[in-house]
Amino acid sequence: MKRRDFIQYAGLGTGALMVPSLLMGSNIPAEALLNPGLDVTTKKLLADVALNTAKSAGATYADARIGRYLNQFVFTRENKVQNVQNTESFGIGIRVIANGTWGFASTNNVTEDGIKKATMQAVAIAKANSKIQKDPVKLAPVQSHGEVSWKTPIKKDFKNVPVSEKVDLLLSANAAAMENGANFVNSALFMVNEQKYFASTEGSYIDQDVHRIWPTFGVTAIDRSAGKFKSRSALSAPMGLGYEYMDGLDSEKIEGPAGLIGYRNSYDIIEDATAAAKQAKEMLNAKSVDAGKYDLVLDPNHLGLTIHESVGHPLELDRVLGYEANYAGTSFATLDKWKSGDFKYGSDIVNLVADKTQVGSLGAVGYDDEGVKTKKWDLVRNGILKNYQAIRDQVHMIDQNESHGCCYAQSWNDVQFQRMPNVSLEPGKEKYNIHDMIKDVEKGIYIAGRGSYSIDQQRYNFQFGGTVFYEIKNGKIEGMLNDVAYQSNTQEFWNSCVKICDKDDYRIFGSFFDGKGQPSQVSAVSHGSSTTRFKDVNVINTGRTI
Known part of the structure; x- marks a missing residue:
């Protein structure tokens, strides 16, 4: 085994x-x-x-x-x-x-x-x-x-x-x-x-x-x-x-x-x-995948985890400032990148938002654990890094005077601190569904569900698996694949995003037990997206050893 x-x-x-x-x-x-x-x-x-x-x-x-x-x-x-x-x-x-x-x-x-x-x-x-x-x-x-x-x-x-x-x-x-x-x-x-x-x-x-x-x-x-x-x-x-x-x-x-x-x-x-x-x-x-470059068509049930690790965590302000370094690591998305006003986190169609009001999401509440009314705000707009996630005693560090309303404690017995809100990828604006997307792919892999993953301490270099994988050839699903994982870094990956399905395909993924802090606490958080295509991503075969 x-x-x-x-x-x-x-x-x-x-x-x-x-x-x-x-x-x-x-x-x-x-x-x-x-x-x-x-x-x-x-x-x-x-x-x-x-x-x-x-x-x-x-x-x-x-x-x-x-x-x-x-x-x-x-x-x-x-x-x-x-x-x-x-x-x-x-x-x-x-x-x-x-x-x-x-x-x-x-x-x-x-x-x-x-x-x-x-x-x-x-x-x-x-x-x-x-x-x-x-x-x-x-x-x-x-x-x-x-x-x-x-x-x-x-x-x-x-x-x-x-x-x-x-x-x-x-x-x-x-x-x-x-x-x-x-x-x-x-x-x-x-x-x-x-x-x-x-x-x-x-x-x-x-x-x-x-x-x-x-x-x-x-x-x-x-x-x-x-x-x-x-x-x-x-x-x-x-x-x-x-x-x-x-x-x-x-x-x-x-x-x-x-x-x-x-x-x-x-x-x-x-x-x-x-x-x-x-x-x-x-x-x-199912046949074992041939390693190489593929267009990836990622189902929301899969992409949610990638959003969680490559967007949600690196844009937590306490991690950016180094407060979480001992346990959870730091972040590549440092303050200088945000202050520049032009850091390309993703391609022009990438809009990533934080939202504690999203109906049906795990993180939806009316008020956070500091009594701040919850809201929605931009993290990345048109591919440009715009903001972080911060609470009342942090926002002055990024020259803001209003908490984002994302403070949470797992129980009455724990002190509240900054936790990830729902972080989601906005759907595409034009009418476009998953079947349209498959037709547009010559050489690709469709991935649904979550699998094992690895990401470095700065939330930059990563590898993600999945639950099920299907080969796409010349616009058609050809059959199931095994031993698939893709490798990239956060900026390269999100800049390879070339197409997003519309709002009719939008769905929510979530985690009941997202861990953070010392002593460690868990929180529940959701990540929404529509099916999304990423171009020329490096795929490895996890079943073959050197």
Whole structure:
């Protein structure tokens, strides 16, 4: 067994084992998810305890986040349920500025006494840290929103759907895969509800109810006579939607080449599992790619990961400034390139935007974890680098006076900091679909789904694989390929972008567990695009060794 095949095959199972360590909550029965929790009036009273205590202790600024995090995860394999996990985490985090320095503390003792004690600890930490603080914290001004609320516009709350219904759906998908040639299959359903209350000494009291969902699976087909196997993972996308994503209330499918189907607003896991089994079998006899230069036609479900790594991360301002160097690296997109005003990040048709308001996306919220109303802004416009991602205590470093609204903490127990918003490639303006694009390619490869990847510490030189690969010759799909990966650098790659399908092809990819920071935190983020063509990209054969 090759190492990369083992990693791909074992990935879903490994993820299932890792999930509990990320939850930071207690196991509860499924019916406890329906407990409404604290009302808004009580949350405001408790938050005011933190804010008043902080001010009386000498803080010049304070915010409090009361968080209740509900999760339900369902895992199955073949015809068996492996695990059903329901968790709840509840507590408060208090952040203050005292003597020009940040301090933070948290507690799950959400009483007046517990909150006062944690707040005093946060102020004490700030004052102690101020002894080595060289420059005082500078916060960009923010509007006082008063008492407001925001909720993910869901149609069906996962908490109201019986666990048995979810299990039946996953097992039906498993059965469909097995009936169509899979030897092994595992599937999972991740559902999250963040109930977050933010209050600050600047007069904002913000109540938010955030929902996310992620169905996924992996199928494996085996050729026992040849002693080899191939796997195909789900082409689903995690979404900022309710359970309606699973039952097709807003069914909208995009027919791609080679029988591949793109999903938007809803997802047919049984249909995808059926196709996955057939394609895994097809991979067993697919030819190995010949290395060389190809035009790449990249499906949104694949391109999202490339956007994430080559655009999202390098344009985080803290990474650009070197604050993330120890853990996550730095960025090639240094301030001098931005200040020049003419750095060609991509070709003229490349428009990359950050957007925390995008409906259905994982990163969609009304307000970030600093109480800043979220918005959309340009990162790259007509190929030129225009901006970064920055929060209240960063924007003055790039001569701006308004936070971009992309501050986030994974739980009440963690301090909020700059996190990637949804970063997306705008669709093409003229009518143009995936089938038109295939017809325009003489020698190319169509890639769908995500695979292994590697990118350097500056987010510049990279290599990406995928899930399925199809050869394109003279405008037609010729058949499936194996052992495909492409290599480039960020600037060269985005400048090779020559065509983008229109808005009717636009879809969202996402990541539930994007890691950053020390101590590490995860966040959920989406990346939208239409199918996109890149010219003359170097393709290597990953199955051949020197």
